[in-house]
Amino acid sequence: MKNIMIITSYFPPEIGAASNRIFHLAEGLQSDYNVTVVTPLPNYPTGKIFDAYKGKLKVKSRENNINIVRLWLYASKSKNKFVRLFAMLSYSMSLVWFFIWNKIPDKVIVQSPPLLVAFTSMLFLRSKKRKLILNVSDLWPSAGFELGALKQGFSYKLLQKLEHFNYKSADLVLGQSNEILTHVGRITSKPQLFLYRNYPNIDQQNITETTSNNQTxxxxxxxxxxxxxxxxxxxxxxxxxxxxxxxxxxxxxxxxxxxxxxxxxxxxxxxxxxxxxxxxxxxxxxxxxxxxxxxxxxxxxxxxxxxxxxxxxxxxxxxxxxxxxxxxxxxxxxxxxxxxxxxxxxxxxxxxxxxxxxxxxxxxxxxxxxxxxxxxxxxxxxxxxx
The missing domain is CATH 3.40.50.2000 (Glycogen Phosphorylase B;)
Incomplete structure (x- = not known):
């Protein structure tokens, strides 16, 4: 069976849409691939390493038939942009170390954002023999600007360069919206584009009718x-x-x-x-x-x-x-x-x-x-x- 690797900053037991999306993707690929997920030690959204993983530099496990490698990072949810940057850099450094000492399969899916983590992966894993798939769930840095988290200037332009490099280095871009794919298409025509919505893989449940005597x-x-x-x-x-x-x-x-x-x-x-x-x-x-x-x-x-x-x-x-x-x-x-x-x-x-x-x-x-x-x-x- 062929191997595929998924590099992500979010994965269960962490909560949230990004974590669920990557888990369902990894689970769904099992029938065709031997799946390995590379992710940080769980810390989101608390900004603290979960108790079961504290004091560890790397944790390997096999869960739901998925090989999971959890790498060290400096966890933080600080509002200080320099602290947040160091947190992302710490995971990026762990990824580089992992890439150096481990065999990387010919197909790799990279989650973006975080932009810096995606850039690290796309930069170090480029190879004519390897297919890089970039899974884009949000458009950074423009989303950060719209949220008021980023201001236009030197840092913003630098992030834009990282963003463009990521798209141009990809062989296939998965976008969760047509707007994302349109944006990528304006920057480069190199990768194939594929609309990959964040559909949950859940069993159909019974409908419950709410009952209330008031009009609230x-x-x-x-x-x-x-x-x-x-x-x-x-x-x-x-x-x-x-x-x-x-x-x-x-x-x-x-x-x-x-x-x-x-x-x-x-x-x-x-x-x-x-x-x-x-x-x-x-x-x-x-x-x-x-x-x-x-x-x-x-x-x-x-x-x-x-x-x-x-x-x-x-x-x-x-x-x-x-x-x-x-x-x-x-x-x-x-x-x-x-x-x-x-x-x-x-x-x-x-x-x-x-x-x-x-x-x-x-x-x-x-x-x-x-x-x-x-x-x-x-x-x-x-x-x-x-």
């Missing part, structure tokens, strides 16, 4: 509580007349969100922290709609939650702009509010009638998801490209 709309958010999601601002801007907000997750804004709730006990906001993904799927069924917000519209971004929630049969309110709006509207998965416009968001919420949130609507959403967001079909098409 129970809204739930679940996921990372980071800058991009803007959940703290959402808490501040929502009009709570006729709604409740329920929050699951963890991340950089977690403490600020808890403090806001503590200081505004009159508001119907409920925080539950992080829960296991399987448990979360059960919890989400208790609520009327799920909300998928982004603080700013990010070119190229299509939140993976859309596909996962659709397979659970959950009506959605999307508040992020861009290609995600098209996915929601074209597949009739719920409602859309104008990105960044909280007045419009509150207006849309007031127009949602609980009477339409029926079992039939949820079943229709789930049926569309399993027809249109088929993980196995997409994976089969990818295997033809590899």
């Amino acid at each position: 709309l129970k809204i739930v958010y679940a996921g990372l509580l980071g800058v991009a999601q803007g959940i703290l601002k959402l808490c501040k801007e929502l009009d709570y007349g006729g709604i409740e907000l329920h929050i699951y997750g963890s991340g950089a804004e977690e403490n600020d969100i808890k403090a806001f709730i503590e200081n505004n006990k009159n508001l119907p906001i409920h925080f539950y922290g992080r829960v296991d993904r399987t448990e979360l799927h059960c919890e989400l069924k208790k609520y009327d709609i799920v909300i998928i917000p982004l603080l700013n519209r990010i070119y190229g971004s299509v939140p993976s939650k859309i596909f996962e929630y659709a397979k659970l049969g959950l009506p959605m309110l999307y508040f992020g702009g861009g290609e995600g709006e098209d996915v929601i509207n074209e597949n009739k998965l719920g409602w859309v509010a104008k990105a960044g416009d909280y007045n419009n968001l509150n207006s849309v919420l007031k127009k949602i009638d609980k009477a339409v949130l029926t079992f039939e609507l949820k079943k229709k959403i789930q049926d569309v998801a399993y027809e249109s967001f088929d993980f196995s079909k997409q994976l089969s098409l990818l295997k033809e490209k590899l």
Whole structure:
């Protein structure tokens, strides 16, 4: 059986879309390849090495028939850009050491971002005999600029050069959105381009009809509580007349969100922290709609939650702009509010009638998801490209 390696900065037991996406990809390739995943010691999103891995430089294991190599890095979630840079450099240095002392297969999938980690991999693994596949989930540095995390200047231009080098060094680019592929195509015509959405590989679950005697709309958010999601601002801007907000997750804004709730006990906001993904799927069924917000519209971004929630049969309110709006509207998965416009968001919420949130609507959403967001079909098409 042929060998394939996946280089990623995120992998279970870490949580989040990137971790789930790479796990499902690795799992799906097993029937055709002997799969090895190279990843850092687990640390995301806490910024601390998980207890089971503390004090170790490298951990090798075999899990779910996947060979996993976990390498040392300096873990941090500091807001200081130099500390964050050192954290990325530390993993890059571990990768270079790994490349020197280990045989690398002829096919390698590299996850981007982080941009520097992807650059290190593309630079050191270039070979006429090796096929490099770049899996692009977000467009950096432009996404960082749109989020306000980066400013244009020398550093930004340097990151752009790294970005362009990565695309030009790839034989195949996987993009999670058409916007990503369009962007790559403007920079280089060298690699093949393939739309690889972040479809979850989950078993079909029973639909649960929410029951409530009042007309209060129970809204739930679940996921990372980071800058991009803007959940703290959402808490501040929502009009709570006729709604409740329920929050699951963890991340950089977690403490600020808890403090806001503590200081505004009159508001119907409920925080539950992080829960296991399987448990979360059960919890989400208790609520009327799920909300998928982004603080700013990010070119190229299509939140993976859309596909996962659709397979659970959950009506959605999307508040992020861009290609995600098209996915929601074209597949009739719920409602859309104008990105960044909280007045419009509150207006849309007031127009949602609980009477339409029926079992039939949820079943229709789930049926569309399993027809249109088929993980196995997409994976089969990818295997033809590899």
